[in-house]
Amino acid sequence: MTQVPARSPAELRIEGVDLSYGDNHVLKNVSLAVEPGELFAFLGPSGCGKTTLLRLIAGFNQADRGRVLVDGADISGLPPWRRDVGLVFQSYALWPHMTVAQNVAFGLEERRLPRAEVARRTEAALALVGLGTFASRRPSQLSGGQQQRVALARTLAVEPKLLLLDEPLSNLDAQLRVQVRRELREMQQRLGLTTIFVTHDQEEANTICDRIAVMRDGIVQQVGTPVELYERPSNLFVARFLGSLNALSGPLPEGLMAPKAGLTPVFRPQDAVMGGGEGLVGLTGRVKTREFLGATIRYALAAPQGEIMVDTPFRAGARLEETGAELTIGVPPAAFRWLAD
Template identity: 65%
Template structure:
C-alpha cells in the first residue's frame, strides 16, 4: 500500500471545550501528537477519551478551540473529508457481506475503479494476515479476526490518521495480548499517526509511544509509559498507572511527618506541593528487620516473579513487592516486620 512514514502527520489540539447540555465533557484540551506516533488516550470510563477521539474524527463538534491535522484546521470539515480512518469498538462490520466486501465498502463509497478497489482490498487483507479469508462472513471469524477486518477496512482507504476506539475490549485476555502486538507491528509498518483509546493501562503501556492520562474531561499528564510510572505529576496519575502506596502527612522543617508513622528526612531544597502526600511503589519498599515503618503482615500474594505483602502500619496498609526466589522462606500472616524506603524513591504528590 502507499501508506508510509512520509505521510505521517502531526495532530495539534488547542483550547478545545465541548459540552453535552449542561455537562462539560472536554475542558481546555491542549495536546500535540507527533507524526508517526502510536499515542493513547488513557483514563476511566466517562473521562472524555472517546469524545476526544470522535472530535478528531469529525463525529463531535467543539464549542471552542482548534483541531489541526498536518497544520490544517479541520473543525469545519465533515468526517469524510478529514482523511481519517476510525475503527469502532463494535467493529461495525456488515454481517451479510463477505470480508472482502466489508473491506471494499469505503472504497466503493469513494467510487474508485473496480480494479483499484480489488487491488486495495487484497493488499489490506494481506497486511492484516487475512488474505485467505476474503470470502468468509464476519460470523465465521473469531473476535480477533473480526477486529483485523475492521482495521483492514480502515487502512484500505489509506488515511493520514488511524483512530482506534477500545479496539481490544471485546477480546478475551489471552487474545488481547496477541492482537495488540499485531496492531503495534502493523502501525510501525505503515508509519501512520495512530491514536488508541483504552481504559486498560497495560494495553497503553505495552504498545504506545506516549500516553495522555485523562480524568473528568481534562488531561492530567502526557508522557511515555515509563515517565508516567516513574515520575507522575499528581496522585491521580500515580494511582491510575500501577499500584501505589499513599500516606498522609505534612512537612515540618526538613522532615516529612507521616500520620501515625515515622519522620522522613527530606533532601535539601526539595519542594513539596500544598497538601502533598507520601507516595511510593510497592517494589521500591524493602522488608527489613529495622525499617522506618513497622507492623504485622496482613496479606501475602504469590505473583510468580514477586511476592506481594500487605503490612499494617497504623490505620494504613502498605504494599511491598519482594522478588521471589525458589526455596526462600515466606513471611507468615501476623508476623511483625519492618519496611524501609530509600528517600530517593519517595514521591510527594498532591491532587
C-alpha cells in the first residue's frame, strides 16, 4: 500500500498548563505525557476542556501558564503553521468548490512545495485512506465517511509530527462510526504516528486508544489504559464515565467491609450473580425495568441501597424475570471498590 514517508514518532509533554477565558478557568494545571507512537484520547463530557487542550497543542489557543513540548522542544510560543502538527476538525472543513485532490493539496501548496512534490504527496495520502479513485470528485459527491477520510488525507499529506483528531467520528452514523474508527486505528498503527483523539464517547476511546486521559471541569482526573481505568478508577466520576456502575447508599448489606469515611462502595452490573451464594455479599430488590441488550439482559432493581443494575448473559430459552419480581443477587467482596466523589 502507498504510504507517506515514515518519520520517527514524536513525544508530547504538557506541563502545568492553565488557560482562562475571562473568569472562566477552562484548563487547570494540566500535566500529562503522550508516548511516541501512542493513540491517546482526551475523554470527557462537553465543556470539560478536552477540545480547548487539543487546540492549545495545535497553536489555536494560548496558555496563561505552562508549556507544550514536542520531542523536548518547547512549541508554546510558535504559531500553528510552525508547529508541525496536523489537526482534523470535527466539521472536516473541506472546500466545497475544490476537488478531493485540490483539498488535499491545499496545505502543501500553501507551503510552497514544488509541484511534483505536491502531486506525489497528494496521491500517496489519498491512496493511504483508500480514496485514490475519488481525486476528481467534489466533497458534495462523497459520503460522510469519505469526507472524513479526505480531511484526514489532507492532514497526513503535510507529514505532521503529531496528528490531532477533534471528535472525528461524531458526524457519522453508528454503523459507519465503528467501521471508520477501526480504519483509523489500523492506519495509525501502520504509520506509527503519535495521535491524540478527542471524544466524549467512552466506547470509541476504549476500543481504539492505547491510553486515555479522563477530564472533568478542566482537570485531568486520571490517565491509564482502558482496562486500568475501568478496573481501578480513581474516583466516582471516572468509574461512571467508563461504564455502568452501581453505587450503594443507605444501609450496607452484611458481608461488606466496614464503611470508609467519605467513600462509596461500588460494583459493576456484570459482577452480580443471580440468586446469591455462599461468600457473596447479598442484595435484594424488586425488578423495576428489564432491558434486552442482545447478548445480555439488564435488570434494574429497586433496593434499600438504591437502584441496582444487574447484567446477566442471555441464552435462547432462558427464563426472564418479570417487573415486580423480588430478586436476590450476590456480589463477590473483591468486586467492590470504595471511591470518593
